[in-house]
Amino acid sequence: MPKLIHAIYASSDIPGTSEHEILKFVSQARTANRAHDVSGMMLYIGGSFLQLLEGESANVNAVCRKIFRDKRAMRVILREDIAEREFPDWTMGFEAVEPLEAERLLGGSHLFTSPSSSVSIDADGARMLLSIIGRRRWQADRSGMFRAIRRAETHKGR
Numbered sequence: 001m002p003k004l005i006h007a008i009y010a011s012s013d014i015p016g017t018s019e020h021e022i023l024k025f026v027s028q029a030r031t032a033n034r035a036h037d038v039s040g041m042m043l044y045i046g047g048s049f050l051q052l053l054e055g056e057s058a059n060v061n062a063v064c065r066k067i068f069r070d071k072r073a074m075r076v077i078l079r080e081d082i083a084e085r086e087f088p089d090w091t092m093g094f095e096a097v098e099p100l101e102a103e104r105l106l107g108g109s110h111l112f113t114s115p116s117s118s119v120s121i122d123a124d125g126a127r128m129l130l131s132i133i134g135r136r137r138w139q140a141d142r143s144g145m146f147r148a149i150r151r152a153e154t155h156k157g158r
């Protein structure tokens with residue numbers, strides 16, 4: 001059985017990026033992840049992205065290499081082996097989170113005072129925030145819409 005990993009990284013948004021451009025970026029991430037059988041979760045928090053990618057080591061590494069060609073400030077927060085995927089049914093879950101909500105979930109750590117501030121989040125905080133918001137998002141969608149999207153996207157390419 002191939003080794004599974006997850007990688008978490010943070011990056012700053014380019015100032016002036018519109019909501020439409022962010023959603024286009026998420027769509028591109030989903031396409032790249034689907035092509036490499038990578039799943040994950042992305043948060044947009046006050047001008048910063050926090051993203052978890054998971055899958056076979058070689059596939060996650062390939063997606064990360066492509067991402068890190070970008071000119072934005074980026075930092076790998078964590079890369080480790082995992083027993084199973086946390087977001088197996090999502091090519092890329094996405095949630096825009098208010099900075100105050102993120103700080104509340106992390107215990108008021110004041111990490112999100114500027115767009116580049118989440119780049120300094122530690123591994124435990126990043127993992128916890130992605131997990132809490134990802135699970136909350138999944139539970140809120142009892143219809144299974146995201147599973148249906150993943151299946152439809154997977155079968156579209158066949």
